[in-house]
Amino acid sequence: MFTKILIANRGEIACRVAATARRMGIRTVAVYSEADAGAKHVAVCDEAVLIGAAAAKDSYLRGDKILEVAKATGAQAIHPGYGFLSENAEFAEACEAAGLVFIGPPGSSMRAMGSKSAAKQLMEQANVPLVPGYHGDDQDPELLQSEANRIGYPVLLKASAGGGGKGMRVVERSEDFQAALASCKREAISSFGDDKVLAEKYLTRPRHIEIQVFADKHGNCVYLHERDCSVQRRHQKVLEEAPAPGMTLERRAAMGEAAVAAARAVGYVGAGTVEFIANQDGSFYFMEMNTRLQVEHPVTEMITGTDLVEWQLRVAFGEPLPKQQHELAIHGHAIEARVYAENPEKGFLPSIGTLRFMDVPAHVSFELGGSGSGANAAPAGVRIDSGVREGDAISPFYDPMIAKLIVWGADRTQALSRMAQALSEFHIVGLATNIAFLKRLVEGQAFSSADLDTGLIERNGASLFPAAAPATKGALALAAVALADAEQALSVSANPADPWTSTHGWRMNGTYRRQLSFGDEYSATLDAKTYDLKLAYHPHGWVLDLDGAAHPLALVSKNGGEYAIRLDGTALHGTVRRDGELLHVFTGGQHTTLHYADPMAHAGETEAAGGRLTAPMPGKVVAVIAKDGQTVKKGEPLVIMEAMKMEHTIAAPSDGLVEEILYQVGDQVADGAPLLAFKAAA
Incomplete structure (x- = not known):
């Protein structure tokens, strides 16, 4: 077996490969960009080497530099992860020419499947059904x-x-x-x-079902059953599960055999995924083959009791596949949710910032076991694969994934319940995330009843993107308790014997009452709500006055930012994290963000303040459609930006006049920068 490998990637997949390599006694070398100097994958590998600037083209896409590092550090093989150079045939062949093992398929297989059109022609010859x-x-x-x-x-x-x-x-x-x-x-x-x-x-109401295949250098090829990846937005996967709900044994065998035939047709070696588009009637068509390990591979590991990265290393070393087809049974059900730094309410725009707080659900990380390699042992109920830690930054240079949250259950019902619970315990402060959206998605009628197709999110927009709800009485009570408790803790630490520093609210001839004002997170919006509370201090707690009603309130216990309180005689649990002026309250599976500040302090901070349409995130201008002095209608595209390799159209918010275009094609634009001067019609 290899004694040292280089991981030519970053983030959670680099950490994932390092964990398996460590368990197998293989040393690892990380490469990193200037933006990733303090990244988790750098810390978990045995060695780490800087290869370039933050931009991927100057670092993770520099195959020549990666080969130099591999030679200099004595690595025998290169694991490409997914993304970057993982499906680059020239890089795979350069590894071979340099005397290094590329842990993936041969370049010829990549070329055959790398072009979707050429692959379709090849599959047609192999009698694989095509759209x-x-x-x-x-x-x-x-x-x-x-x-x-x-x-x-x-x-x-x-x-x-x-x-x-x-x-x-x-x-x-x-x-x-x-x-x-x-x-x-x-x-x-x-x-x-x-x-x-x-x-x-374009098929209406299709399902996206993919088959995990694995082939070795001895002519063996198997399929490790299917994954349903139908829940997507903008053709990108959001939830994945295995096995696919409603899959019959006959269709599973037919799709598996077709996938193996596709892999054999290109002389495939290693891990690969053959993707199919399937009609509701069970018919299916070849879409493409991903000649690498997939982001969603953990659900396959969880139901088959395999470590697919270990399989990759063994096959690359020349060993035969660890299992034959008849040994690959399905055990239970697994679901994966991709936790992203993005804002679903703003078209899933990526969110840039620092993970100020990150509380994760109780889980077994992969390096501690997780799916393991035992075929019949029940996997851990919750697994997290992540390439970031609390305090790390999500930068504009790379994919904004925070973690993959994977759950396993004896059946789909149990897996759904575990996923909903795990999402309710996943708390992140510092940037926008899709966690609340994922929870609504998992608990929604369509997904829970397996009414699946690639348009599920669009079809259920009303329930998945509900109007913002006012803060609950419980969330406001937790915020008030957290503030009062923090003040008391400060007074005790300052000088516990000094009565003048006490914040317990004792009064000789009366009750101390104070007013607290909170505002909704987006307090600059027209429909924002302000919450004015009165807190009366008593020897064993408080009385909360909200909208003229009195609510007895007491702190029962606390552990860091976790609070157990009693409100109106009812127990309530929650977590409160303070980030500057913001109080993030997590309770009942909901995340409420409150401003503890004058709600007018940030008035006017909308994207079009002062008539200037602003960049929703850092990016590059790729098209300027409007012209100076042009009269436009509401919704007309004005400027197109590219960020995170996706296009974002800036449209007219109303009928009006484009007074001046401030950027041209090719210009780099900062987050929030005004793109043009716009005057709304009277």
Whole structure:
């Protein structure tokens, strides 16, 4: 077996590979960019070497530097993780030429499957069913539109060299085709360096089901059953589960055998995923093959009792597959939720900032066991794979994933319950996250009843994106108790014997009453609510006056930021984290953010304050559609930005006049920077 490997990646996958390597007695070398000098993956590996600046093109995409580090540190093999160079055929071949083992498939397999159009032609020859579409090399826009008209709308445009939902557009009408094609090609060239696209019939209410395959160098190839990845937004996966709900034994075998046939057709070696689009009637069609380990591989590990990274290392070393097809049974049900630094209420825009507080649910991390390698042992109920820690920053340079939260249950019902509970215990302060959205999604009727398709989120928008609710009485009581308790703790630490520093509220001839004012998180919005409370101090607690009603309140116990209180005689538990003027209250599975400040202090801090439309996040201007002096209608696109390799359109908030464009194509723009001067119509 290898004695030392280099991990050519970052984040949770680098930590994941390091954990398995450590358990196998293999030393690891990390590479890192200037932005990742203090990152978790740097700390968990045995060695770490700086390879460049923050931008991926100057660091994690520099195959030449990575090879130099591997040679200098004595590594025998390179694990590429996923993303970056993991599906780069030239890099795989460069490793081989340098006398290093690339822990992945041969370059020829990557080339065969790297082009979606070429792969479709290959699969057609292998009798794998395909969705009707155009996969040709002629990229003339008029021809592409003609082919789309022939296929029939809606049509899905996809970057031929793409993945991860980038460079994909659904076109509903012929008249929208050229604009969608231009946008798709811009995103494709930015993300993959290739603007070639293919067009396919867009199936209504399809499911996205993928098969995990594994092949060795001795001609063996197996499938480790399926994962359902139907719950997506912008063609990017949000929840994954295994096995797929409603899957029959016959269809599982048919899809598994088709996936193995696809892998064999390209001489595949290592871990790979064959993705299918499936109709509700059970018919399925080949979409693409990801020639690497997938982000969602943990759910497969949990139900099969395997460590797929260990399999990768063993197969790369030349060993045969650890198991044969008949040994790969399914045990229980697993679900994975991707916890991201993003704002679902703002179109899932990535959120940049520091993880000021991160309270995670009780779990077993993978390096301590998790799915292990035992075929029949029940896995841990909750597992977390993460590449960040409390205090780390989510930067604009890389994918904003915080963690993968994976749960296992004896059946889907138990797995759903464990996921909902784990999400309610996952508390993050410092930036926006999708945790509350994930909880609504998991508990929603559509997902819990397995009414699955790729449009699930859009179909259930009303319940998944509800209007902001006022702070509850319990959340306000917890916030008040946390403030009062913090003040008392300070007085005790200052001088416990000095009565003048006491904050217990004792009065000789009366009761001390104070007023606390809280505001909703977005206190600058028109419908923001202010909560004026009165807190009366008593020897064994307080009385909270809210909207003219008195509520007896007492602190029962505390542990750090966790509080147990009694409100109106009823026990209530919650966690309160203070971050400057903000109080983050977690209780009853809800996250309430309150301003403990004058609610007028931040008046006017909207994105269009002063008539200036601002950048929603750091990025680059890729298209300027409006012109100085142009009159526009509400909703018309004005400027298109690219951030996190995704396009974001800045549209007119109302009818009005574009007075001045402040940036041009190619300019880098800071978060919140005004993009143009806009005057709303009277």
